[in-house]
Amino acid sequence: MNIALLLEMAADAAPDRIGLVCDGKRWTYGDLLSAARGAFELIQESGAEYVALLDESSEAAVIALFGAALAGVPYCPLNYRLPDADLAALLDRIAPALVVGDEERVERIAGEQGHTVYARELFTLKTQEVWPADDEREYDPGQGIAVQLFTSGTTAAPKAAILRHSNLLGYILGSVEFGAAEESDAALVSVPPYHIAGISALMSSIYANRKIVMLPSFSPEGWLDLVAQEQVSNAFVVPTMLSRIIEAIDKGHAADLGSLRAVAYGGGKMPLEIIHRALDLFPQASFTNAYGLTETSSTIALLGPEEHRAAHASDDPRVRARLSSVGVPLPTVEIEIRDEEGRVCGPNEPGEIYVRGDQVSGEYKEKSALTADGWFPTRDAGYLDEDGYLFLSGRADDVIVRGGENMSPGEIEDVLLTHPAISDVAAVGIPSVEWGEAVGVAVVTREGHQPPSEAELKDLVRGRLRSSRVPEKILFTSELPYNEMGKLLRRKVKEVLAE
Template sequence: MHYPNLKTVVDTATFHAERHPDRVAIECEGREVTFAQLHRGSNRSARAILAAGVTPGSRVGYLGKESEYYYEIVFACAKSGAVLVPINWRLTPTEIEHILRDSGTELLFTEREFRATALDLQREQNQLRLVVDMDGEGELGAGFRAWTAEHSADDLDTSVQPEDPIVQLYTSGTTGLPKGVVLPHRSFFRINDLLVENDLDWLDWRSDDKSLIGIPGFHVAGLWWALQALNAGVTSVAMRRFLSTEAATLIRESGITTTLVVPAMLQMILAEPRVGSDDFASLRKVAYGGSPISESLLRQSLDAMGCEFVQLYGLTETGNCAVCLPAAEHVPGSPRMRAAGRPMPGVDLRVVDADGVEVPQGEVGEVWLRTPAIMIEYWGLKEATDEVFVDGWFRTGDAGYLDQDGYLYISDRIKDTIIVAGENVYPAEVENALCKHPAVAEAAVIGVPDERWGEAVRAFVVLRPGQQATPRELMLSLKGLISDFKIPAQYDIIDKVPRNPSGKILRRILRDQFWAHVDRNVN
């Protein structure tokens, strides 16, 4: 199922509403929205956004869990020309405040659960002119429906282009403050177009597919996956939040055929009691990514689910996937199962040394990518944008090597980012929060292997002379300062943080003891 005439999200809404208006586009908690309803509803929402004074190019935020209404807002922003800023609802108010202020968000959709936080932040930010309560009288979407009801469902006169921005997603930055990655419409179309043009079924869609959205839409992977299904005109089942029990039930009872997961999600689903291979009978293809997968978990998943598996590698900045390990390469016992994969069609890949010179085959260097799905910019950060681009190549910050057949193997992370169950954690942010404790003189944070989550956050703390602090006290001091998934699980009290002559923390010295038994330094 591929429609090459679709180049923007606006095209997707219009085309499928005309082609199969009564087909279900999104299911969530038993509620169904057809493609026609999604199109008409997003027309009303787009008109409401414009009537609220939001101009094309302005930022519109969403603070809430997954629902059919979220995807209506995605389409409404595209039709109005606004740029959507989806916000991770697990963040603390301080973290949310930074995103709203940095993006200049003018209108914020929020669910009742997060409304108090949103209103508090609105009082502190002049540019945030309007907060729309999605829930109304407590029913999901009721307030949103009332807000859009008076507006016409007729098509808008739009002139959206593939290069126009559609979404601004926040990812970790070198200072610990998240950066806004601005992605255009083309990021959600070009790779799939090129797969079809090259007759590759690495990621394919069939008319009877039913897709499970388990990764939230504030992640590039979640939004990208949902839009791939919508572009193909197939039905998606959205989970409000990922729960392994619910995921297993939905796969079985809704006849899910395909989904995108991070390895930790697979681990949790397979660990569910009373879940067996019969529960996965409808599955035909599972895509996974976000962090490397252990060979033991991959073997277990292949045996239990009995379907094709495809690995994706990419970053928010590359428009999600850039490299793929196809299903045919998932052969138990093959060393190729440790590879990230081959470049997607249209994607160029090189591995270079510190001077940007390509290294020989098999030698480790930094992975650079050039892709038609690449971001437009880091919002408001020209210097940071220029730093990651070299003559059109994007510097990933990941270390890896190529084999004789051009397959990429990720062996380390040049950047300090820690990935916990697919969530990015930047050490500087955690270290800054730890140093707010009156007993802490300095801190260093690393990622260590974790069987369930891929990596876990571990902190090394130097206490001030004469001061004491237990690991529990340190942990409790971080509550409310940073999100729970960023809080270290383990704490080591040390005499001195290892640094180089320029003062940079030598994380490698701290990491080596934990990674010596594994064959790569990412997990």
């Protein structure tokens, strides 16, 4: 099977239903399938071995994704925010490609690599011209690699994560009901097109026959206005987006959000204060916390709407703590926690998260990361509680090792965030002659509050945790560094604290 089947089924079931809205232009499912078939023709003519997108979210993302699937070549959206040298190196690794997007930039930094380049507008125009509406020609799309995504490459050269058609279909068919959406349903997509969350959002909505509403460049005001304008029913946000949306509402930006029924979030740690505030602000909305990775074709664990509301309203500390979790594994995957020796950990024992299932690729162009029996080591640290809820502690590489004792940055951050004057905090390991590593923290003070003293913060940690967790160095800063998906860039915090 090929992911193109998702769009073909949607267009066959509801060809005249609006499938996509972007910058005021509307596309039916029939339009999208016809354009994807046109893209197939362009790809075949170009001789390209990849289809790359170097652009913000637009209809071109949908057309290129499914056009590549029909042509049997990998779809490879690229991070347009990368510096020229890094982007040129990635383009060279996928040459020759059909590249959609920033034509001038590709020609300038990779003009000798043999790419076929189309500006977005020309690409979408041509895809609508080359496939006659009554043409029923046959094609063999293949079942190999559907998507190739480059990792962030924060510690080494970016790896090329491989997602096969079977992986992506394993996720979609196991978690989405075909044609389940009402014609009035609309999903707002505001995450970047080069992230797995953006790709899975497109496929999920298309298979459900839900209208996709795209916000190419996120702003909280633009997000709120688009929800009202298009009567959005479903949305996915990262924690920093939700925080900014709430801030805009609190500052008086008015919008009719009565249509919003479901909000999913993920991509980074959600501060408890933010999700509690969101549950109060949107009493009609069902909230879902989704945890997944590129290598797992998106979501592998969910904290559902009923669990959110129960935890929000509960006085039971154990139930209330579930808002800090990412919920329970999907029925289609297995999750284990393993220690450094590979032993499977019991309830509440911290270790590395391993996952197995049909949607799990765990494959890179360079090599496979799967174990012999199909388990993928995520490099995320966490634990499962006695009720099966998964709690994240950060990346396994982020663990602070002080004198041979492993410490989770998350437990230190959670304690410091209970201080009323602190809005954000990051705990990292810093070099220590005596201990190898010690705890350093960067702290953001809440607007309108005086910064607490270092002694006060140290006493707070000492009173809740073991003395080894007490920060040796504390830095007050105006903001912490995050990427566009809301992930904290701990390496940058380490660099500042280590100076």
